[in-house]
Amino acid sequence: GPAHIQVPQVFDYPLRGESAAAERQRLHTALSDVRTDIQGLIERSQAKAIREIFITHQEMLDDPELTDEVDTRLKQGESAEAAWMSVIEAAAKQQEALQDALLAERAADLRDIGRRVLAQLCGVQSVQEPSEPYILVMEEVGPSDVARLDPARVAGILTARGGATAHSAIVARALGIPALVGAGAAVLLLNAGTPLLLDGQRGRLHVDPDAATLQRATVERDSREQRLQAASAQRHEPALTRDGHAVEVFANIGESAGVASAVEQGAEGIGLLRTELIFMAHPQAPDEATQEAEYRRVLDGLNGRPLVVRTLDVGGDKPLPYWPIAEEENPFLGVRGIRLTLQRPQIMEAQLRALLRAADNRPLRIMFPMVGSVDEWRAARDMTERLRLEIPMADLQLGIMIEVPSAALLAPVLAKEVDFFSVGTNDLTQYTLAIDRGHPTLSAQADGLHPAVLQLIDITVRAAHAHGKWVGVCGELAADPLAVPVLVGLGVDELSVSARSIPEVKARVREFSLSEAQGLAQQALAVGSPAEVRALVEAV
Ligand code: PEP
Ligand code: MG
DSSP states (O other), X not given: OBEEEEOOOOOOOOSBOSOHHHHHHHHHHHHHHHHHHHHHHHHHOOSHHXXXXXXXXXXXXXXXXXXXXXXXXXXTTBOHHHHHHHHHHHHHHHHXXXXXXXXXXXXXXXXXXXXXXXXXXXXXXXXOOOSSOEEEEESSOOHHHHHTSOTTTEEEEEESSOOTTSHHHHHHHHXXXXXXXXXXXXXXXXXXXXXXXXXXXTTEEEESOOHXXXXXXXXXXXXXXXXXXXXXXXXXXXXXXXXXXXXXXXXXXXXXXXXXHHHHTTOSSEEEEEHHHHHHTSSSOOOHHHHHHHHHHHHHHHTTOXXXXXXXXXBTTBOOTTSOOOOOSOGGGSSBTHHHHHHSHHHHHHXXXXXXXXXXXXXXXXXXXXXXXXXXXXXXHHHHHHHHHHSOOSSEEEEEEEOSHHHHHTHHHHTTTOXXXXXXXXXXXXXXXXXXXXXXXXGGGOOTTOHHHHHHHHHHHHHHHHTTOEEEEOSGGGXXXXXXXXXXXXXXXXXXXXXXXXXXXXXHHTTSOHHHHHHHHHHHHTSSSHHHHHHHHHHO
């Protein structure tokens, strides 16, 4: 589509106000207009994730701490605009100073509502949209910018800054709008209307593509559209390769509410329940009964399908507000995941008890995050086995996530003791390549199809299979269509992906035979870069 460039609006406003009462009234009107606007967005949003973001925005608008501070400034003679913006900016800076990815997103959310209210106060209209489907080019998009977009009119989103895990990227994904984020400031200098070809799957942008490239892309897009439709029609069928080898396709979820749509999309089980999201949704650690009820809801929704639960994975970059952790220079290399929970055995035991109680002999698999040594695994296993004497249950498997290279390299030892491995390629890639997974400019190079990462997966699978154990992959890589044949070829037994990706992943498995995949995987292990691996798969 043509480029539609939206540079940040410039607002001009007086710093001093008429009178505190008049400014208060203006702000009140602007806030209530924005509230109505957001209410409309909440009602129109199909996706729960988007609605939740807007509900947070509503709560921010109603936050008495913000409005009290604004009021103090109005009394000192500031204009509504100036008072509002300085309070928002101070609050956003405070969140950012905490150096936490989630809180940094909250800062973006705060600035987002800040701008909306300011635009309302200044009576500034947003830029007119072109009439044909266009590529929206912005410095950085706020979640509400994205959610206001009509997927029928916006062919894609291109931003100068931002990371792939920001709220706005999540919203774009939920809406199915292709997006390319963090492309650099040069994209803002494009002329309006320049034809752009954006490939969200590969993370590529063509400026003013020639007719042949465009033609190829259109054909590819149309056939992908058809493939997705056909895939959706077969989403409840098993995923068998052409020669009949079954690959299990499971779903990743973060709360019990996600289970219904996962099953509806064809999930054969839950391959990763990120329990930290349940903890993060509570102002204090949820007690055993609250957790048990939540885990029970997931198992109820699964109707006998297996549930793979990951114990609490916080610390480091994902702190819980109610768990003070000493500041660390390198939180990714610090007290996180299993290291943290083993230091707080009461919390870990409460979670394990809640899980065992909720199971009622249904198939439960518990895995431990960030295991890097055999001792950590044994400590976690022993704790679980001890509790199991208290709360016996029939169908339990215990395993670990493979996210730390040392765990992959020790897989031959660990495989004798665990029931399964689940490869977390997001962290495994970060630790293997020494690239922070959220790095603003390097994260694009942190590609899980790097042959070094594949080598570690290969070691893991061989070790597991030698002892009759199974291996899943639950990182983002499992949903990458180019990665699916490589992972299956390496012998991975289960792929766990977001609900939305299940039909496509199943369809992808059906496109090749196991022997083709194995050939491809062997070739992939022998090259030197992720680009070469991708080229190998694309050449098939
Ligand atoms: C991973 O690291 O690949 C993973 C699945 O865990 P998370 O993304 O929650 O760290
Ligand atoms: Mg991880």
